[in-house]
Each structure stands twice: as structure tokens, then as C-alpha cells.
Amino acid sequence: MENFTIYNPTQLHFGRGVTDTLGKTIEKYGKKVLLMYGKGSIKRNGIYDKVTEQLKLAGAEIIEYGGIKPNPVFEDVNEAAALGKKHNVDVILAVGGGSVIDSAKITALTIPCDDSAWRIMIKMAKPQTAVPVIAVLTLAATGTEMNPFAVLQNVQTHKKIGYGNPLIYPKHSFLDPAFTFSVSREYTAYGIADLIAHALENYFGAGDASLSDKFVYSIIREAMEFGPALLDDLHSYDLRAKIMYAATNALNGLTGYGRVVGDWGVHSIGHVLSLLYDSPHGATLSVAYPAWMKVVKEKDPGRISELGKNLFGTTSPDDTISAFENLFRKLSCPLKMKDLGIDEDKKDEIIDMMKKNKVDGAHFKLSHHDIERIVGLMYSGNQNIYFA
Ligand code: NZQ
Ligand code: ZN
Numbered sequence: 001m002e003n004f005t006i007y008n009p010t011q012l013h014f015g016r017g018v019t020d021t022l023g024k025t026i027e028k029y030g031k032k033v034l035l036m037y038g039k040g041s042i043k044r045n046g047i048y049d050k051v052t053e054q055l056k057l058a059g060a061e062i063i064e065y066g067g068i069k070p071n072p073v074f075e076d077v078n079e080a081a082a083l084g085k086k087h088n089v090d091v092i093l094a095v096g097g098g099s100v101i102d103s104a105k106i107t108a109l110t111i112p113c114d115d116s117a118w119r120i121m122i123k124m125a126k127p128q129t130a131v132p133v134i135a136v137l138t139l140a141a142t143g144t145e146m147n148p149f150a151v152l153q154n155v156q157t158h159k160k161i162g163y164g165n166p167l168i169y170p171k172h173s174f175l176d177p178a179f180t181f182s183v184s185r186e187y188t189a190y191g192i193a194d195l196i197a198h199a200l201e202n203y204f205g206a207g208d209a210s211l212s213d214k215f216v217y218s219i220i221r222e223a224m225e226f227g228p229a230l231l232d233d234l235h236s237y238d239l240r241a242k243i244m245y246a247a248t249n250a251l252n253g254l255t256g257y258g259r260v261v262g263d264w265g266v267h268s269i270g271h272v273l274s275l276l277y278d279s280p281h282g283a284t285l286s287v288a289y290p291a292w293m294k295v296v297k298e299k300d301p302g303r304i305s306e307l308g309k310n311l312f313g314t315t316s317p318d319d320t321i322s323a324f325e326n327l328f329r330k331l332s333c334p335l336k337m338k339d340l341g342i343d344e345d346k347k348d349e350i351i352d353m354m355k356k357n358k359v360d361g362a363h364f365k366l367s368h369h370d371i372e373r374i375v376g377l378m379y380s381g382n383q384n385i386y387f388a
Contacts, residue, residue, distance in 0.1 A: 019050060098141055134174075206263075
């Protein structure tokens with residue numbers, strides 16, 4: 001096991017009605033609040049009203065930045081930061097899924113920094129401080145509510161990249177599973193695929209960390225047991241709660257302690273599809289993971305067998321991969337490029353962009369030949385059904 005330090009300063013408030021104390025929490029950080037949100041779901045499902053009522057109770061001055069798109073772009077962050085600077089905001093309240101919270105995190109660094117959001121992302125600027133971020137999570141998927149990461153796109157330079165900085169852990173995150181009732185069946189499923197993928201990215205990293213492996217199995221088992229049931233009962237509080245808590249734990253550090261590094265090759269494959277075709281993040285991962293495993297099983301069949309033994313009662317790498325395909329199928333997640341609406345004629349463009357963006361894993365290195373095979377399998381693979 002490798003040395004590690006655990007540092008996670010986010011206070012997580014989980015459960016029904018937790019935002020009833022949001023105003024009191026915000027008050028501690030100041031009166032001028034930059035409220036950031038997405039394309040309008042929070043106005044349709046009543047969350048906007050609940051949150052602004054809390055802000056009014058706290059006597060806060062609200063400065064709004066709405067309209068952040070899924071697969072968020074740095075331009076929105078620059079604009080939000082300009083607004084935050086102009087009003088000299090004390091705190092940022094991010095209400096939404098990963099796209100909104102990630103945008104808020106980089107806005108928090110950009111406001112006090114004399115540089116642009118993208119230069120921070122590419123580490124050309126080194127922020128020394130951040131405006132505090134408080135998050136109200138409305139979609140269970142990314143784990144951003146309890147981690148120091150943010151992911152943004154730059155369409156001009158064809159990059160979708162992740163960034164990490166301890167300054168951007170949310171100070172508080174409020175997770176009311178009932179706030180996720182209105183998430184569509186599709187996005188609920190993509191969120192479950194994403195949490196499974198986060199557990200797997202850490203599992204396939206380097207280094208021996210047996211307890212972290214067991215956390216991985218438990219998190220994926222939770223998704224296997226409750227994910228399909230949730231898709232049949234989108235308003236079940238208990239099922240929403242189980243998936244929401246699993247998603248937080250899949251990427252808050254727990255599954256990675258004691259390893260040298262996670263892999264993250266599948267995420268870098270998925271980011272290219274989101275960049276080129278605006279595909280939803282989780283949907284890219286259910287297509288990429290089985291294909292990636294089919295190539296990686298030749299490099300390390302033992303690691304895949306171990307996963308199969310602990311999750312599906314098989315030691316065969318092929319059966320393990322089929323079981324994952326079957327799981328994603330049960331979750332109504334895409335398995336092929338065609339399911340993402342990406343035609344065969346895009347294949348060369350995708351491979352070129354993956355090579356240009358140096359798609360790779362931190363542990364399992366991908367050659368150009370591997371990338372070509374993975375993309376080929378994403379078009380034609382994923383045929384087997386493990387069990388009905
Ligand atoms: O924009 P609005 O109107 O809010 O609608 C959103 C959006 O259309 C909607 N939605 C969110 N909450 C809802 C809701 N609809 C109804 N009811 C609700 N309660 O869902 C759609 C998707 O939202 P988005 O925030 O894009 O989804 P997600 O949470 O999956 O975030 C994806 C982004 O996070 C990044 C991804 O790359 C992607 O850009 N990631 C961030 C990570 C991190 N910071 O640690 C790690 C992840 O691996 C991931 O890369
Ligand atoms: Zn992810």
C-alpha cells in the first residue's frame with residue numbers, strides 16, 4: 001500500500017429537507033452571493049424558489065449567473081467571474097449537477113485571480129485563493145460535491161480537461177435526494193454509469209490497496225442492486241438516496257487511498273466524444289468501458305478476473321466484461337456509438353482527435369493501435385449477453 005494523506009474539508013449535509021438551513025450556512029460567508037445554475041431545470045422543479053427563499057431569509061444580495069450548459073465551457077466561467085468581480089461577491093452558491101458545480105469551482109478561482117479561467121485550467125496561472133463555494137446538488141453522478149476537481153471544455157482548442165486544486169473543495173454541499181426526483185430517466189442512468197466508472201477508474205489504477213478495492217466493489221454492488229430499480233421508480237426517495245450517496249463516495253477519495261494512481265483512460269476517451277459531439281458524460285463511459293476492458297484484458301487479465309470474482313461470481317475476463325455490458329444494458333445506458341448517435345463516418349475524426357489529445361491512462365498506457373482497436377470495438381463490439 002502507498003503512503004497517503006486524507007484531507008476532505010467539505011461538510012456534506014445529506015437528507016430530506018437539508019436545504020432548510022442553507023440560509024444560515026450562507027450567512028457565515030457574507031451577504032453578496034453569486035448564484036450559479038444551469039439551463040433552467042431548477043426553475044421548473046421548484047428548487048430555485050426554495051434556494052432563493054433561503055437566501056432572502058439570510059438577507060443576502062443575489063447576483064445570478066444562469067445558463068451553464070452540460071459539458072460546460074470556459075467562456076461561461078469567465079463571464080460569471082467578471083460578474084462576481086464587479087459585485088465583489090463573498091460566496092458562490094452553485095445549484096445543479098456537475099456542470100454547474102464545476103463551473104462554480106473555476107469561477108471561484110478566477111474571481112480573485114488576474115487571469116482567465118482557461119489559463120487556470122491549463123496551469124498557466126496559479127491561483128492563491130478562492131471565493132468559497134457552497135453547492136446544492138441536483139443530480140447524482142460526478143462526485144464533484146465532495147472533491148477538489150472540475151472539468152471544462154475549450155471548443156476552440158479542442159480540449160476537455162480536468163483540473164484539481166484543494167482550494168475548490170466546496171465548503172458545504174447540500175444533498176437532498178428529493179431534489180433529484182425530476183432528473184430524467186436518461187440522465188439518472190448516465191449518472192449511475194458515471195459513478196460505476198469512477199469506482200472502476202480507481203480500481204484500474206496502479207498499486208495494491210485491498211480495502212480501497214473493497215470500497216469499489218461495494219459501490220458498484222450498490223449501483224447493481226438499486227440502479228435498475230431506481231430507473232423503474234424515479235420518485236423513490238430511498239433509491240434516489242442510495243444512488244446519491246454511492247455517487248459521492250465513488251469520487252471523494254475513498255476508492256483511491258493507498259494506490260499509486262487511478263487510471264482515467266476511459267474518462268479521457270469519453271471526454272473526446274463529449275468535446276466533438278456534446279455527448280452526455282456518463283453515456284460516453286458505458287460505451288467506452290467494455291471496449292477498453294477488451295483491450296486491457298490482454299495486458300492484465302488477472303485484474304479483470306478479480307473484479308469478476310468479487311462482483312459477478314466469475315473468474316473469466318470475458319464473462320466479466322459481458323457482465324458489465326449486461327449491467328449497462330439493464331441500466332438502459334448506451335453500449336455502442338450508434339446508441340450515442342455517432343455514425344461510422346466519424347471514426348477517423350474520433351481516432352485523430354484521441355491521438356491529438358494524447359488519450360491515455362495513467363496506469364494502462366494506450367498505444368495508437370490500442371486506441372484504434374478501442375474505437376473499433378465501440379462501434380462494433382459489445383455483443384455478448386452474460387445472463388438474462
Ligand atoms: O442545465 P439544467 O437545466 O440544470 O439541466 C441539467 C442538464 O440538462 C439536468 N439536471 C440537473 N439536475 C436536474 C436536471 N434535470 C432535472 N432535474 C434535476 N434535478 O441534467 C442535465 C445534465 O447536467 P450536468 O450537470 O451536465 O450532469 P452531470 O452532473 O452528469 O455533470 C457532468 C459534467 O461533470 C463532469 C463531466 O465531464 C461533465 O462535464 N465531471 C466532473 C467531475 C468532477 N468534477 O469530479 C468528474 C466526472 O468524471 C465528470 O468528468
Ligand atoms: Zn465521470
